[in-house]
Amino acid sequence: MTTDGTGMACKALAVVGWLLCTAAATAADRVPVPGGEFTPVIAPGPNAKTVTIASFDLDRRPVTNAEFLSFVRASPQWRRDRIPALLADQSYLAHWSGPQTLGPSAEPEQPVTHVSWFAARAYCAAQNARLPTWYEWEYTAAADGTHRDARQDPAWRERILGWYAVSAARKVPPVGQGAPNVYGIQDLHGVVWEWVEDFGGLMVSGDSRTQGDPDKLQFCGAGALSTDNREDYPILMRVAFLSSLEARFTTSSLGFRCAAGNTP
Amino acid sequence: MKALIPVVATWLLALLVPPVAAGAQPGLNSSATAGGPSQESLGRPQGPPVHAVLASPPNVPPPVHRNYPARVIVDLEVREVEKEISEGVRYTFWTFGGTVPGSFIRVRQGDTVEFHLKNHPNSKMPHNIDLHGVVGPGGGAASSFTAPGHESQFTFTALHQGIYVYHCATSPVGMHIANGMYGLMLVEPPEGLPAVDHEYYVMQGDFYTVGKYREKGLQPFDMQKAIDEKPTYVLFNGSEGALVGDRALTAKVGEKIRLFVGNGGPNLVSSFHVIGEIFDKVWFEGGTSYQEHVQTTLIPAGGAIIAEFHTVVPGSFVIVDHSIFRAFNKGALAILRVDGPENKAVYSGKEVDSTYLGDKAGSLQAVSAVAAATEKGTPTLAQQIAAGQALFNGTCSVCHQPTGQGLEGVFPPLAKSDFLMSDLKRAIGILLNGLTGAVTVNGKTFNSVMPPMSQLNDDEIANILSYVRNSWGNQDGAVSSADVAAVRKSTQRPAGAAQ
Numbered sequence: 169m170t171t172d173g174t175g176m177a178c179k180a181l182a183v184v185g186w187l188l189c190t191a192a193a194t195a196a197d198r199v200p201v202p203g204g205e206f207t208p209v210i211a212p213g214p215n216a217k218t219v220t221i222a223s224f225d226l227d228r229r230p231v232t233n234a235e236f237l238s239f240v241r242a243s244p245q246w247r248r249d250r251i252p253a254l255l256a257d258q259s260y261l262a263h264w265s266g267p268q269t270l271g272p273s274a275e276p277e278q279p280v281t282h283v284s285w286f287a288a289r290a291y292c293a294a295q296n297a298r299l300p301t302w303y304e305w306e307y308t309a310a311a312d313g314t315h316r317d318a319r320q321d322p323a324w325r326e327r328i329l330g331w332y333a334v335s336a337a338r339k340v341p342p343v344g345q346g347a348p349n350v351y352g353i354q355d356l357h358g359v360v361w362e363w364v365e366d367f368g369g370l371m372v373s374g375d376s377r378t379q380g381d382p383d384k385l386q387f388c389g390a391g392a393l394s395t396d397n398r399e400d401y402p403i404l405m406r407v408a409f410l411s412s413l414e415a416r417f418t419t420s421s422l423g424f425r426c427a428a429g430n431t432p
Numbered sequence: 433m434k435a436l437i438p439v440v441a442t443w444l445l446a447l448l449v450p451p452v453a454a455g456a457q458p459g460l461n462s463s464a465t466a467g468g469p470s471q472e473s474l475g476r477p478q479g480p481p482v483h484a485v486l487a488s489p490p491n492v493p494p495p496v497h498r499n500y501p502a503r504v505i506v507d508l509e510v511r512e513v514e515k516e517i518s519e520g521v522r523y524t525f526w527t528f529g530g531t532v533p534g535s536f537i538r539v540r541q542g543d544t545v546e547f548h549l550k551n552h553p554n555s556k557m558p559h560n561i562d563l564h565g566v567v568g569p570g571g572g573a574a575s576s577f578t579a580p581g582h583e584s585q586f587t588f589t590a591l592h593q594g595i596y597v598y599h600c601a602t603s604p605v606g607m608h609i610a611n612g613m614y615g616l617m618l619v620e621p622p623e624g625l626p627a628v629d630h631e632y633y634v635m636q637g638d639f640y641t642v643g644k645y646r647e648k649g650l651q652p653f654d655m656q657k658a659i660d661e662k663p664t665y666v667l668f669n670g671s672e673g674a675l676v677g678d679r680a681l682t683a684k685v686g687e688k689i690r691l692f693v694g695n696g697g698p699n700l701v702s703s704f705h706v707i708g709e710i711f712d713k714v715w716f717e718g719g720t721s722y723q724e725h726v727q728t729t730l731i732p733a734g735g736a737i738i739a740e741f742h743t744v745v746p747g748s749f750v751i752v753d754h755s756i757f758r759a760f761n762k763g764a765l766a767i768l769r770v771d772g773p774e775n776k777a778v779y780s781g782k783e784v785d786s787t788y789l790g791d792k793a794g795s796l797q798a799v800s801a802v803a804a805a806t807e808k809g810t811p812t813l814a815q816q817i818a819a820g821q822a823l824f825n826g827t828c829s830v831c832h833q834p835t836g837q838g839l840e841g842v843f844p845p846l847a848k849s850d851f852l853m854s855d856l857k858r859a860i861g862i863l864l865n866g867l868t869g870a871v872t873v874n875g876k877t878f879n880s881v882m883p884p885m886s887q888l889n890d891d892e893i894a895n896i897l898s899y900v901r902n903s904w905g906n907q908d909g910a911v912s913s914a915d916v917a918a919v920r921k922s923t924q925r926p927a928g929a930a931q
Contacts, residue, residue, distance in 0.1 A: 259553060259581050326642075326652070333524045333652035335514045336556035336580070361556075401604045401655060405557070408603040412558030412579040419580040421556050 198225040198297070198428055199352050204316070206307045209400040210407065221307045226300055227425035229343040229354050230362065231291060233264070234276035236283065239291050241268060246287055253416075256284035260418050277342035279360045279423040285415040288363045292426035299365040300427035302410075306403060309356040311349040319400075328402040331358045336421045360423040367410040474542030474591070474622075477503040481546070486535035489669050490681060492631040492692060493538040496620050501542035508535060509550045510559045510578070510600075510613075517639060517665060518672040518763065519840075520648040525612040525670065526557065526600065532670025533635035533696060534598070534615030541593040541619050546585065547572065553581035558602055560584075564734065565596030565617045573601040593621040595718040595736045597694050606698045610640055610658050612670055614696030616736055628740065629687035634766065636704070636731070636753060637670065637696040638663035645762060646840075661699040666758035668751065668766040675751070675766035676841070677879075685772025688742045697733030703754040704729050704737070706768065708747065711739045728754050743770045745779045748880075760839065782883050798822050799895075806891050806913065813898060813910045820899025823892055827885065828900075836904040842880060844873040847904030856897070856911065860919040863893050865926055884926055890916040 203223040212219050240246050240261075247268065248261040261282050265271020274280075283291075285299075292298050300308075312318035319325075346355045356362075413422075481503040487493040511530045517523040528534025539545055549561050558579050562571035566588045575586035600613035616633060640658040641651035645665065657664065668675055675681060683689055695702045711726040715738040723729075731737050751766035752759035759765050774781075802819035805811040811819075825834060831843040838845035846852050851873040852859055866884035870877055885893070890913045897911040 257582075329652050329655070332556070333650065335512050335524050336554050401607070404603055405607075409558050409579075412577050412602075414579075417579050417582060419555075420553050421580065 197228045198426070199228050200224075200429075201226050201304070201308055201351050201353075203430075204307070206303065206310070206317075208303055208306050209403045219303050221303060222430040224300070224304055224430040225428045226304065226308055226351075226353055227297075227427070228348075228352060230279035230360055230423045230425045231288075232276060232343055233270050233274045233278050233280045236261075236280035236291060237264075237268070237270060237276075239294055243290065243294060246290055251287070255286040255416055257416050257418055259420075260284055260287065262418075263420070275342065277344070278340050279343050279355070281340065281360055281420055281423050282418040283363075283422070283424065284418050285363050285367065285413070288424040289365070291424075295426055297426035297428040299363055299424060301366050302364045302369070302407075304427060305356075305362065305364050308349070308351060308353055309403075311351060311353075313347055314350060316350055319403075325402050328357045332402075332405065340421065360421050361406065361409055361419070363422065363424040364410065367413060368415065474589070475501050477501045477542075477544040481505050483507070484537060484539060484545075486529060486537060487633065488529065488531045488535060489533055489633045489635065490675060492536050492618075492633050495624055496538060496540040497624065498540055499622070501540060501544065503546060504539050504543045505546045505548065506537055506539075507548045507550065508537070508561070509552055510555060511552045512555050512557065514650070516671055516673070517641070517651070517667070518646050521641070521643075521646060522650040523611075523639070523641065524650070524652075526555075526559065526608060527612050528561070528598070528600075528615050532612035532614075532637065533633070533694065534613070536615065536633045536692070537598070537617040539590050539617070539619055540624075541590055541622055543590045543619075544587060545590055546587045547576070548583055548585050549576045549578050550583045551578040551580050555580035557608075559600050559608065559613065560602050561598055562601040563588075563596060563598040563617055565590060565592065565594065565598070565619050567591050570601060571598075577602065590619045593619045593720070595619075595692055595694070595715070595738055597696065597734050597736055599696060599734070604655075606658055607653060607655065609696055609698040610638070610653060612637065612696075614694070616692055616694045618692060625690070628690045630681075630683050631690045631692065632681050633692050634668050634675070634681075634751070635670075635694040635696055636666065636668055636700075636702045636764065638698065638700045639665040639667060641665070658698065663700065663758075663762060666700060666753055666762040666764040668764060672763040672765075677767075680748075680767035680769045681751075683743050683768065683770050685743050685746050685770060685775070688740065689768075691739045692736065693731060693739060694736035695731040695733050699733060700753075700755075700758070701733055702731040704731050704739075705752050705754040706741070707750040707752060709741050709743075709749050709768075711741045713740045714738070743772075745775045746770045746772045765842075782886075784887075799892075802895060803891065811910075813902070816895045816898040816910055817902055819892075820895035820897070821903075823888070823896050824899050827888070828896065831882075836900060836906075838873075841876075842878070844871065844876075844878045846900045846906070848906065849873055853901065853906055853908065856901075856908075856915065857919055859897060859901075860893060860911070860916050861923050863888065863896070864916070864920055865923055886925070890920065 201224055203221045205218050206221050207218050211217055244250060249267045251260060259282050263273045263282055270276060289299055310317045310319050312321065312324050341359055343355055343359065346358055348354050349356065478500045479502055482505070484504050484506045485493045508528050510528060512524060512526050513530055514522055514524050525532050551559055558577060560573045560576040560578060562573040564571055566572045568588060572586055572588065576584045578584040596617045596619065598615050598617055600608035602608050614635065614637065616635065640654045641664045642654045643649065643651045673679065693704055705728040711729065713722040713724055714726040714729045715722045716729055718736045718738065729737055729739065747770055749768040749770060751768060753764040798818040799822050802811050802815045805815055832838050832846050836845060836847035844851065851871060862882060863885045867882045870879040893916045894911045894913045900906065901908040901911065
């Protein structure tokens with residue numbers, strides 16, 4: 169894959185031009201992800217193991233508080249004091265000091281959290297974009313710095329697990345600190361959970377031990393979770409997390425990024 | 433026996449009906465528990481709803497003291513907390529109520545329990561709860577899957593009395609349990625439990641960290657070790673220090689103690705034992721039958737027992753998983769400290785400890801050699817060290833370890849020990865007369881008891897000390913029999929020690 173051009177430039181200008189680069193990066197810094205064949209952790213069907221991912225574009229980094237603030241200013245119906253309860257729960261943007269102010273608990277470069285799926289979708293739509301699908305997200309997140317599918321590499325797994333071991337009560341790091349993966353995309357692991365367009369289709373039974381129950385096949389479109397490969401559990405935990413959500417839910421470690429192209 | 437127990441037999445009845453013959457199993461009342469009673473037979477909940485009092489380990493909530501079923505509201509909060517698992521070792525525990533094990537829940541058989549599971553907003557993971565005391569799919573797990581910052585509610589009737597494990601059942605289940613997500617719920621029989629002086633709550637669990645045992649820093653969970661069932665730690669109440677020192681369980685002589693002991697697993701089965709005690713009764717598997725006069729009882733992963741015993745003599749009683757390497761090398765140690773007057777009729781303390789060689793005599797050739805040399809008045813330092821090593825291995829290494837490293841927090845090290853090397857007379861005195869109370873060795877405090885080695889003569893003590901003071905990085909001259917004799921003459925033997 170190509171080198172991360174913006175990242176290189178930013179490094180070169182690190183001292184004098186940091187703000188400039190940041191500003192450049194905020195305007196839909198979206199990276200092309202070439203499509204391909206992919207084996208997701210959840211088999212797409214009873215007799216299928218792989219899915220074909222069409223090429224699409226994905227945000228280099230999660231959406232930040234600063235970016236979401238400008239969206240809320242432009243679209244005040246998404247302010248926390250105006251949003252209908254149907255579209256976001258009580259803790260929507262609760263870490264901001266005001267409906268239009270970030271304050272000390274929400275730094276501009278931290279990823280925005282406490283956002284509902286509805287709000288995340290609206291934000292992306294306002295950028296002429298959309299949320300990525302689960303398969304798109306999983307496909308991109310399988311990469312490390314050199315491989316498009318690094319899932320069998322223990323180092324890749326350990327980085328993810330390292331994040332699980334860090335209490336969410338600790339401060340969320342700012343975006344853009346993580347090493348870019350082979351596509352030049354950052355922070356897919358180690359910063360926040362991320363909404364996906366079709367999270368509602370990721371049905372993990374509330375009682376995960378029934379996942380082998382054949383009854384589940386009837387309503388769980390993706391089929392029973394395959395835990396044959398024990399190395400998959402870092403990703404399965406993300407599936408479990410997403411499946412605990414309703415579209416209006418918000419949590420302190422759940423953010424999002426946008427995708428574009430190949431509208432599913 | 434079985435036929436004599438009426439259908440409504442309970443623990444209380446099981447308590448009251450004595451076994452007909454030694455070894456008989458009291459109260460195997462299968463008819464009473466087959467399928468459990470119906471909710472109707474237990475009565476409808478009465479009165480205003482009651483909020484359950486939860487307790488953090490090792491405490492147990494007070495008895496229910498209610499002679500009717502009620503609607504009981506349980507509020508249990510899931511919190512992911514970073515805490516010490518061992519000194520200087522941190523771990524992110526996932527907890528029910530902020531502790532490992534989780535809050536103890538106590539209700540009465542027949543109660544209708546309105547359960548609120550709250551997942552703290554700072555949680556990273558979704559969680560749920562499977563209560564083994566619940567009859568229903570998943571034990572509540574399917575109805576309690578809760579995202580961070582949210583709350584789930586479900587209601588059940590406590591049909592069966594007993595002591596029940598609860599745990600998280602979110603994928604991957606083993607990881608959630610390994611991170612500390614388990615606890616106990618007691619469903620009291622309608623009559624309640626007989627009064628005792630102390631009730632304590634202890635739960636064993638196995639833990640899997642990327643780093644080695646006692647490797648410092650924040651340690652992430654190691655899935656591979658968990659799959660291989662090779663725990664880094666086996667612990668009571670979630671940390672090595674949970675039930676020792678200032679936090680030891682306490683009682684007085686002549687008191688009755690009831691332990692609720694669970695095993696969260698995720699993998700290991702516990703051979704639960706209190707060193708120096710015999711359980712009067714153990715309700716094994718948490719059921720209505722009990723066994724009497726039990727030394728060690730098996731607690732399956734995801735199971736629990738109730739044990740009752742009474743204290744007779746004072747002292748520190750060490751609680752272990754008698755799969756004993758877990759106790760001394762993985763942390764499965766807790767202390768029950770019993771204070772009160774000695775009862776010499778029951779337990780004298782050490783009276784006599786003389787050498788018995790048996791067929792080990794051959795291995796003590798070095799001892800014979802030095803003894804012969806000593807008689808001629810000419811043992812060399814090398815002879816003394818060789819003899820001292822054989823004696824040390826037979827007498828001292830159990831506690832101080834074969835390499836003199838001791839056991840952290842329990843038995844002081846001898847290797848490179850400032851305490852040992854700085855004062856020879858004191859060292860001789862300790863072997864002769866024992867040592868009780870706090871000492872500081874290499875900057876660390878140890879507070880335990882070494883009995884007097886009254887079985888050793890002056891030559892043997894001289895040889896042992898010559899060995900330990902010239903091994904593992906220690907260096908000093910020989911210790912002579914005359915050195916020992918001088919200290920023996922100038923100090924008082926403790927009561928009970930052979931003179």
